[in-house]
Amino acid sequence: MLCWLTCLVVLSALFPSYLVDYLHLGMQQMGYVLSAIGFGGTLGTLVMPALSDRLGRKPVMILSVIGAAVFLVLLARTGPNPTMLFTYLMLTLLFVFSMITLTVGPLSAESVPAKLMSTASGVVVGIGEVFGGGVAPVIAGYVAKHFGIQYIMHLGFVALAVGLVVTLCLRETAPLRLRAQPAAVAS
Template identity: 45%
Template sequence: MDSKKWDTSYEWKAVLLLSLGFGLVGLDRWIIAPLLPSIMKDLSLSYQDVGIIFGALGITWGIFAIIAGNFSDKIGHRKILIPSLIIFSLASGFSGAASGLVSLIFIRAIMGISEGAFCPTSFAATAVAAKPTRRGSLQGLQQSGFALFGLGLGPIIATQLLLVVPSWREVFWIVAIPGLILAVFMYFIIRDPQQTQGEPLLENQARAHTEKTKVNWTALFKTRNVLLSMLGLFCTMSCVFVISAMVPLYLENFLKISSQNMGIIVSAIGFGGFLGQFLVPALSDWIGRKITAFIGFLGSSIFIWLFANADASISTLFTYLFILSFFSLGLIALLSGPIAAESAPIGLVASSIGLVVGAGEIFGGGVAPFLSGIIAEHYGIQNIFYLSLVGTIIGMILSLFIVETAPRKVAAKLNAQTQIE
């Protein structure tokens, strides 16, 4: 189909709705963090209990990202996106009705299931709605909502709402409302892949002479970029989740920074991540996915080292953490977005994204924080950054083996080969 006649009206409506949807995923997931002091007091929870609550959500998210990605390739995006948006919004609300540890674990696990289903399906829906030459930019824009709403604005929203509502319970119900409203808009606007222009272009990119055959999910494990994206996401998740979970404790307990100043510094994760999740994939549209991934891991490695060795200066720590989050969260958007989508075997776009996201989430949401806890307990919390540094250095090496998939770069290569012939 002629790209000059691309349906930009649907493209931007879909991307806007999917961006808001993934922003609400981040908000509903992370709104609990600034409310934990009140929750722990009311429900008599320990730090170990809190770890179980977060772990339950992360594990169910990862498992169902893999399952739903494959499932949505078969039944369409709408049947996954709309119900999952309703369910995780309700789960957010019912978090405010939890009476104890068991009920809160159950509710957050349900949230993980529904958010895990929404995640890869929404990425795939953006991939088929976006014009190929701006797919990286728009997938990055969609994913950037997670960091902005969840890690940047979430703490501000939670603490401000606590000033005007009776308790933390009402906060959960308030943040549940936007998701229910958004589901109505998605019902009337979002289309299934076969009703968009993007599906045939995405499936035929770089394999125009391949005859479409019966879809085989195991083909994902034979695709170099899918495997490299999984491993690369392990590496950058070891950075993102260790930072999100442990930096507040590092700042207060090791650097002896006050809670108020700690909050200012930690907000850099959300705002830096927001810009990175948009701009890193956008940059890859122009210079290529491979070189952008390498730069992302290199930048993450440099600023992990700088942050770990910085003194207790608020401006310095904020700056280093902002840039570190820019690169590390930007890598998540790049690896799980355009690289996973463009490298997928025919008919397995959502499956490819789901496998990459699910594997990374299970590791990042479970194993990496667990390992960082062991390191902090036995070797000192100041040494947790070595886990992240090792991960980003390994990721930098892996990025050298990525096969280029950016449409501009692929087209330029094909044109050059044609001229030579």
Template identity: 35%
Template sequence: MNKIKQKFLTYENGILLMMFFTWGFVFMERLSVSFLFPFFAPELKLNNAQLGLIASVLGVTWAISGWIFSSTSDLIGSRKKVLVPITFVFSICSFLSGAAKSFVNMLLVRALMGLSEGPVLPIAQAAVTAESSSRRRGFNIGFVQSAASLIGATLTPLIVTVIAMNYSWRTAFYIVGIPGLVMTFILLKYMREPKVKEPALQGQVHTKASWADYRKVFMHRNVWLCVVISAFFMTWLFVFTTFAPTFFVEADHFSAGEMGLIMSAVGLGNFLWTIIIPTISDKLGRKPTLILFSFVAILSPLLLATVHGSLAVMMLISLVTTVGNGVFPLFMVIIPSESLPLGVAATAISLTQLIGELVGGTIAPTLAGIAADQFGLSAPLYIAAAGALVCALVGFGLKETAPIKQRVTTASTETAIQ
């Protein structure tokens, strides 16, 4: 029993749980505004266009700050010195959201929230990467990223709507800010600067980034291919999640409650696949896993656009085929961080996030909306499918980075020499 306890109570597991909850609470606070909009819109006299602006301003500031502050953490050689204060700031922003008196107030607060939340994923995943053993690196990174689906997309709507209905929308924002404050003090007390669990990762150890290392981010083929994949996979994600609910209600004539069940199946599928797919890549390799599941991701919007089945059938399709979120840890975190010195991992991750948010999260939904007005509500789903197809094809250009594949290649080379 003591041996099992000692095996579990490792710092690798500790940093894994700290980053899981930190990232989950980021998405709780990011998505809460959408779920609470019906409650505060009448009081603040807001329309749907203003809701869109509130979401967009957060996305833009998120993308830009993610790159700036993640790069800063690389250049100063510290994850903790950046992560702790920004965790505190985004938590305070939730309280400020609850205190907003007008559209302008809410817009400014959410912009500030985007500035503080943008660097969280790159820095958190860089810390987890450094502390992970090679045999479970994919699982660790996928587990952290799955928090957005479990805490942000699944639990948050249940929590904030109940609080808003029983108390007020302002109280909901205040309560949602508390977990982030708790994590601030946990990180301050227990997080340490990353130390590579193994002697080396791709021949590199975690040190303060040099300018020469920093330039490698912009010169490595894998990084730029992952940037392209990020742009098109975020097109898949944001176009699909933005227009699928409306499609189910208006085109397939499901009730709002039935639509909610289908989207819940999507959320559950996202959570499970975000853990399963990176774990598979630990055994199969990053490149073949990304290509395989990118092709599978094409099916989710295509089938939902063309198969007009019962509620149970649509939920099953959603659960089984919505695998795209499981590919995100591969191109956003694992492949870039394994391709470069660990000291610039956060910069590489934030670069994929930056382009993905700006293209897939900002431009693509607008273009998809125009297409929906011109060609019908199924058009955005076809656009989402096309985004996944591009990702699968671009994936063939990647260079394999999985440790298990690197060891096989090295062993084959040594055998050939002998």
């Protein structure tokens, strides 16, 4: 969770300055580009978790990490083109919100006994918010001040790379996939 929130908070907090100060977009253009956060977030919280019910949590998480990383790199390499910036930001955050939703919800809840589901989600959110939402912006601010605001997305990319390693170690928790596994082994 702290990896996903690091990427989200860095983009949400410092991306407006990146658009205006580094890419020299106007305020209306910046607003248009940033509206992608809402579109991507909505799609990511609806589409990918539903897909994970069928395909499994782990494959969707891996796809989401890779998707977020690819579109974050494309976003970082895009010049002052509002339409492309909107598209890449929306797709990056579609995958980031997908991972946040899956981590806080099904992955946390399905990984512990029923009586600990709420606690597990709370611990995951707490750790993610303190480090990803509290420490990451401080680090991003340091990077922006000392190296240039164009490098803030590197922090999000590093967080995604660490998250990919963790995601590769996940055990499948989707009930539909778990029920299908013994049948696949028997045949």
